[in-house]
Amino acid sequence: MSWHGILGHDAVVERFRRALHRGRLASSFLFIGPEGIGKRLFAHKLAQALLCQARPEEALDPCEECPACRQVLAAAHPDFEVVVKPADKSFIPVELLIGDKEHRMREGLCRNLSLRPFMGGRRIAVIDDADFFNAEGANCLLKTLEEPPPRSVLILIGTSPARQLPTIRSRCQLIRFEPLPAEIVAELLVARGIVADAAQARRLAQSSEGSLRRAEELADPALGAFRGTLYSRLADPHFDSLELSKLTAEFVDEAGREAAARRRRLRQVVGLAANFYRQLLGMISGGSAGGVATDGEILRAVERWQVGLSATAGSLDRCLETAEQIDRNANQSTLIECWLDDLAAAGSTAILRKDT
Numbered sequence: 001m002s003w004h005g006i007l008g009h010d011a012v013v014e015r016f017r018r019a020l021h022r023g024r025l026a027s028s029f030l031f032i033g034p035e036g037i038g039k040r041l042f043a044h045k046l047a048q049a050l051l052c053q054a055r056p057e058e059a060l061d062p063c064e065e066c067p068a069c070r071q072v073l074a075a076a077h078p079d080f081e082v083v084v085k086p087a088d089k090s091f092i093p094v095e096l097l098i099g100d101k102e103h104r105m106r107e108g109l110c111r112n113l114s115l116r117p118f119m120g121g122r123r124i125a126v127i128d129d130a131d132f133f134n135a136e137g138a139n140c141l142l143k144t145l146e147e148p149p150p151r152s153v154l155i156l157i158g159t160s161p162a163r164q165l166p167t168i169r170s171r172c173q174l175i176r177f178e179p180l181p182a183e184i185v186a187e188l189l190v191a192r193g194i195v196a197d198a199a200q201a202r203r204l205a206q207s208s209e210g211s212l213r214r215a216e217e218l219a220d221p222a223l224g225a226f227r228g229t230l231y232s233r234l235a236d237p238h239f240d241s242l243e244l245s246k247l248t249a250e251f252v253d254e255a256g257r258e259a260a261a262r263r264r265r266l267r268q269v270v271g272l273a274a275n276f277y278r279q280l281l282g283m284i285s286g287g288s289a290g291g292v293a294t295d296g297e298i299l300r301a302v303e304r305w306q307v308g309l310s311a312t313a314g315s316l317d318r319c320l321e322t323a324e325q326i327d328r329n330a331n332q333s334t335l336i337e338c339w340l341d342d343l344a345a346a347g348s349t350a351i352l353r354k355d356t
Helices: 010-021 040-049 067-073 109-114 136-144 182-192 197-208 212-218 221-234 239-253 259-284 296-306 311-329 332-352
Strands: 027-034 082-083 123-127 150-156 172-177
Touching: 027 040, 040 123, 040 150, 067 082, 067 136, 082 109, 109 123, 109 136, 109 150, 123 136, 182 212, 197 212, 212 221, 212 259, 221 239, 221 259, 221 296, 239 259, 259 296, 259 311, 259 332, 311 332
Parallel strands: 027 150, 027 172, 082 123, 123 150
Antiparallel strands: none
């Protein structure tokens, strides 16, 4: 089924519909799930449903034609606000939440959410990139979360409960969004013109981990070419970490002069490596790699590396740790070298002792 063009989240739709019918909609939500599965689109569509002037909110069925629906779509509704972490910042600036030093609590999301609704029956705010709160930013939200203004809804969007500060996590109703089924990812790839070939869409979807964004990244020819280079090196238990560090740094630098673009490129590379080890875990556990033209490299890793479960899991954990370090703005060159050196060491160790 599709809820206003949103595929794969029917259970979440029904959860909100039941809450509205009972008149028990919470004030604060934490949307959790991988990137590129529709959390942001869902939040905007929910805002449309709650502010729609033509249909009752308990129907959860925005008309998409009334002035309120159109204003939400255009991010111009006076009762709807979205806060996003700036690309050049490591954390969400407190100024976006409570105003600058000269206008504390006279500007910003917390103040705006406390005002009476101007047009609709509610005030709704969405904080994207909730993974990037620091302690100061989280503390700014405490009063709003503990004493939510009447008829207000605050939606925070993140990727994992573990990446949320306890002060945030404990005060929000957690809504989990599951990764999209591969067939839905493939359907969206074709429908949105990202790829024209259905067979290619299916191959990309199999390695997307249920994320349309991930599948779209994999469709990039440059990333696809580097994926082959990376996987062929990782499949070799004796790969030269210094050589691969140099190749990786060059590929990352090709993304451009902007630091945000290079971080995004490095995050993609680390994601590729994480997918390699995730597929490898599946193979040595008796499953299937299910990758995009990578089965040969995975099989070669199993045969030549003779790797055990714990070593592979440790390599995967190291990739996930590196992804978090990228978001903390760690030095790029040092991070790449340390990350790949650790992966090379894990591969060498696994040859000497095949653990289970």
